[in-house]
Amino acid sequence: MRRRQMHMSRDAQDHLREALQQLRAELKAPTEFPAHVLQAAEDAVDEVQLPHKDATHLPLFTIDPPTSKDLDQAMHLERRPGGGYRVHYAIADVAAFVKPGGPLDAEAHDRIETLYFPDLKVPLHPPSISEGPASLLPNQVVPALLWQHDLDADGNVIDSTVSRARVRSLAKLNYAGVQQDIEAGTAEESVALLREIGTLREAVEAARGGVSVNLPDQEVTLKDGLFRLSYVAALPVEGWNEQISLMTGMAAAQIMLESGTGILRTQKEQADQNVVRRVHDIAKLLGIEWKPGVPYATLVNSLNPADQKHMAFLSEAIAMLLKAEYTTFRDHQIPEHTGHAAIAAPYAYCTAPLRRLIDRYTGELCVAACAGQDPPPWVLDALYCLPCDMARGKGKLADRRAVDLVEAAVLGNRVDEVFGGTVINTDAEDGKPKEGTVHLAEPAVMGRITSGAKLELGACVQAKLIRADPLFSGRNKILFRTV
Template sequence: MRRRPMHMSDEALDTLRAGLVELRTELKVPLAFPKRVLRAADKAAGEPILPDKDARHLPLFTIDPPTSKDLDQAMHLERRPGGGYRVYYAIADVAAFVKPGGPLDVEAHDRIETLYFPDLKVPLHPPVLSEDAASLLPRENRPALLWRHDLDALGNLTDSTVSRALVRSQAQLDYATAQQKLENGTAGESLLLLREIGKLREAVEVARGGISVNLPDQEVTVKDGSFRLGYTATLPVEGWNEQISLMTGMAAARIMLDTGTGILRTQKEQADQNVVKRLHDIAKALGIVWRPGTSYATLVRSLDPDRQTHMAFLNEATSTMLKAAEYTVFRDNQKPAHTTHAAIAAPYTHCTAPLRRLVDRYTGELCVAACADKAPPTWVLDALHCLPCDMARGKSGLADRQTVDLAEAAVLMHRVGEVFDAAVIDTDAEWGRPREGRVFLADPAVLAKVESTNGLDLQLGSSVRATLQRANPSADGDKVLFTVP
């Protein structure tokens, strides 16, 4: 389930930039890299460890948002003689530049992941690496971890392996351009196969009970002096692209499980009946029919993210599932009791975004070692048990939530005192009597904090008339607050 980015128009940014600066200050976001780290990055950029294998003959292409320069993945897809498909999937080889225990490594363990804000990006690695020397930019020779996936005619994965190789991407596509090429008949064979294989993998996902939710992108604009919050639906090609990444994450998890050492992204709370009941109550409040006997996965696939009530449910469901996910380490064939990611319905790990996420560098190394029938590097094994705690310190989720809070406060700031029809979609019942929670407004589509001021408990799933008490982008704490009188 991909993150949902927030976009702001220039006019909206001009008004809210001070709030974004304050947000980064509160989160203690490190905007600048120390000089020692920049020096190390400059040196590493000119002295990468290059692999012996040469795969520059593969006509790889990347597909990302239009302004992206930190290109983690490139792919080439082809038909196999006799039937089925072969997918080459190149992942940026960050370990070719980052020396274990060196300044770049230490800084990456402090930052954990790239942070995205509407006005800027705070990278995991210095841009000379993440947006240049280590990025899979077109027509540049780059060290990579090159996956080779073989699939049968129905899209089932039959074999996967990964090794280091020198690659050279031939084209950099953005999602809109790729979708347009597919629709107007100008797409090349490899891009056509992305659609073909992507659809097959979606069918495979449905068959195993997995779920992919690509939530709409949020957009904040200003019209007639007022802030507006809107949504832009994702394109089909984004989902097909995501399927290749998911397939690789599942293949990596299986390789690590087979060799007895690794780190998985696990999730087991989807099966918890309390969670399912909570989601049933939310669906009822939003007018979503969840028929008896219908599984959560089936319901989610039936929803339309372009509809605001469906979007609200998917947002809450996705948030619930993300909170339930964790990193699980195992070594020396002491495999954990639970190895599955519930939303994916299979073992899974993060391994396809090492320029933007710390853990992916380690899972990539484990898989390369396993496929070469070698022991993992000592620096990987030494760090393995600390990685779950390291990743838990990441701030991307908090940054995303607080950016949304800032935008919603701007949208509502001239409507303080108004009463809105709302649905209670979260409460603090687990902490005692439910007097606080969150409500969903259909128009504008806002999720915000609510407090009961009449001494009565908030009922999860109930419809209420909520009064807007506060909507202040500059406020400390809750920037938007509703009360139920």
């Protein structure tokens, strides 16, 4: 699932600057790099060596938001003689710049991942690397891990391999522009093939029971002193682009399983039955028909994230059901469970090394396996520590707390107002039957609610807004109480 983004107008950013700075302080998000790390980054740029394999003849392109500079992936798509497709997918070679055990490596292990806030990001690596010579920006020759996927005419992968190569992207494209060009028929063939291949891969995903959820982006504006929160549906091209990344993650998992050493992103096939029943109840309460025998994946793929009730269900259900973990193995000691239930296949993170620590390691494992070599010692030494390292990441928490902050600002002028809502979750299992989550019909906001009596799942309640304070230091910046 692609990361849901929040876009905030400049006026809104200025108004919430103090609250956003406070949020970063609460999360202990390091907004500056130490001097010795910045110096190490400069040295790494001077010392980097390009791979011997030259793939600069490939006319690669990237697709990212217009302002992005830390570009992890570039691609070239073509038809194969005799039928089918070939996908070249270049991934930034962060290991070419980060020396194991050095200052950059230590800092990355402290940060774990890039943190995104509505007004800025806190990067994993210094921008002098991540937004410069390690990034797949256009018209510069850079080191990369170059994947080659061969697909049949139905979009099934028949072969995947990866090796180091020097590459050069020729174009930095954005989602809206690519969507427009594809629909107008003016896109170059390699770009136009993204729709053809992406659509086939979506069909392959549905056939195997996979789930793709592209939640809409949030857009926050400030007008006449009032905050407004609206939703912008994801473009189809974002889903097609995500399919290329998913395909690569599945190929990486398979390569590591065959080599006998790796680290997977796993998710059990079946959640706790009490949780499953609760998710079914939430769907019913929100007016979403979930017929008996219909798999969760089938239901999710039928929903429209632009619908406020559907989005509320997806947000809550994903948080409750789709809890994944990392599974490591080596020396052909393959674990019993290797699958990822939402993807319906083994899967590994490997396509965002500029923004996520673990991807640097999975990339190295795959390159070594495809070359018939043993993994580098520094990868093996860190293998069993990586799950604990990744558990310290704050990316999802930062996203969730930023949403809470913005929704508090949206409701800030409506304290003491009474709203109609539905209780879509309770804390009864945690011994707090009088606390839970309420979903408002309008505006489409979810918040904490307390009651003088036991909250009943699915109850329609009148909820008085007690607090909506972006600067509140606790987690519940929004708080309702039943009346």
